[in-house]
Amino acid sequence: MASSEEKTELVEAIKGPRYYRIRLYGYGGEGAYVNISKEAYDFWNKHTDDFGDSDFITYMVNDDPEDCDFEELQDVPQGADFLRVEDGEYKNQWYEAENEFCHQNGVTYNTASIEVEELDSDDYNADIVATLIDGEDVGEINDRVFEESEIEITNWSDSSVDDPGLIGGYVAEMYSSEKGCFFEGRLEITGNFDVKQLKININEYPNGDDIVEGIEYAGEEVDNDGGDTTGKGYSACVWKNH
Secondary structure (H helix, E strand, C coil), rough: CCCHHHHHHHHHHHCEEEEEEEEEEEEEEEEEEEEEEEEHHHHHHHHHHHHHHHHHEEEEEEEECCCCCCCCCCCHHHHHHCCCCCCCCEEEHHHHHHEEEEEEEEEEECEEEEEEEEEEECCCCCCCCEEEEEEEEHHHHHHHHHHHHHCEEEEEECCCCCCCHHHCCCCEEEEEECCCEEEEEEEEECCCCCCEEEEEEECCCCCCEEEEEEEECCCCCCCCCEEEEEEEEEEEEEEEEC
C-alpha cells in the first residue's frame, strides 16, 4: 500500500504542470488570391486554356522578369503583368501580391491527422512520456468525441474572406501544394489532457478547400511553432467572380 507521502507525490504529479505536444499533418499548402484587371484575366485565361498553366506558374514564381523562362511566351503584355511594381524593375512575389485579398496556408481538413503526446518537460527536446492520440483522422476523432459526449471538437467558418466586398470581378489564384506536418504546438496545463477541451478551427477558402486554421485548448489558442512540409508542385489559374 502506498504511503501518504507517495500518494501526495502522485497527486502533485497528476496535477502538474504537465506538458503536451500537438501535431497536425496531411496534405495542404499555401495559396494566394489576387484581384486582377479584366485585361489580365483575358490574357491569362486564354493562354492557360491553350497551353496549360506552366507559363503562368513561371510568371508567378519569379520576381525578376529576366528569370522567366517561358515555354510559349516571349514577354508578358503590360496589362497582364499584374505583379510588376510601378517602377517596372521587378515583380512582387506571388505570396506578397499588392492586390491580394486572401491568403491560404494549412492542412486540408479531409486529410488532416492529429497526434498528441505527453512530454516530460517544456524543453524542445523533451522526452515522450506517452502517446495519447496516434495519428487519428481529425474527422474521425470529432465523430468519436461527439458519440461519447455530444461535443464537437471542430469549429467551422463559412468563409476565410473577412469582407467579401474586397473580392474583385477577376481573380488570379496561385497554389503551392505541400505534404507533411503543418502544425506543431505545445501545452502546459494542470491535470490530464482532455480531448473534449480541444477545438479545431476550420475555414473554407475561395477554391473550396476546408483548411485547419488553428487549434484551441480550453478556450486558449495554441501557438503554432511551425511544421515541416515538402512541396508537391504549383498550380495557377484565373477566374471570374460572377
